[in-house]
Amino acid sequence: MPQITLEYTRHHAEADWPPVALQIHQAAVEGVGAGLSACKTRLVALDKVVIADGAPRHAMVACRIGLMPGRTSEQKIALSETVLDLLTTALGSPADPTQVSVEVFDLNETYRKVTVGG
Template identity: 45%
Template sequence: MPQITLEHSTHFDATDWRALALEIHRLCVDVVGATLPACKTRIVRCENLIIANGAPDQAMVHCDLRILSGRTQEQKTALGEAVQAALLAGLAPYDGSSQISVEIGNLDRDNYRKTATGG
């Protein structure tokens, strides 16, 4: 925890995704008390997607962020707003239409399992 997926259209290939992921990790630690070693981000480049009317200039970024249950709605809202701001600040410039979205969801504590090994 947290489990983070950043999906993006090819319009944002010039973005420094590593730096953006590390900023989101920091926000998870600062806003909801996650531990840094627990943060995991997958970055998914979407070549085949259709947005709105299907025009090729339609761009998107979506952050799906799952945290262990037990956080308050206020914490989740604060995290969502902070991640949204980080995305807007960190994305490579794009002149076309874009949709930038964030969803904060719960990982059910009773059903989430993780094993970590090594140092």
């Protein structure tokens, strides 16, 4: 926990996403009490998407953050707003119209994790 996925269309594949992921980790530590060592982010460049009218100029960046239950709605909303700010700042003023979204949700009771090796 947290389980973070940051997806982006190829329009934004050249952006320096690892530092943004580290900023998201820090936001999770400060905003919802996550342990830094438990934060993990998958950076996923999307090759095939259909956005709006399907024109190739449309782009997106979407972040999903799964947390263990127990955080308040206010904490999750604040985290989503912080991450949205981080993402829009990282994008600057893109040439193509870019939809940016963040979802913070509770992982369900089936989530399990173990760390192996040293």
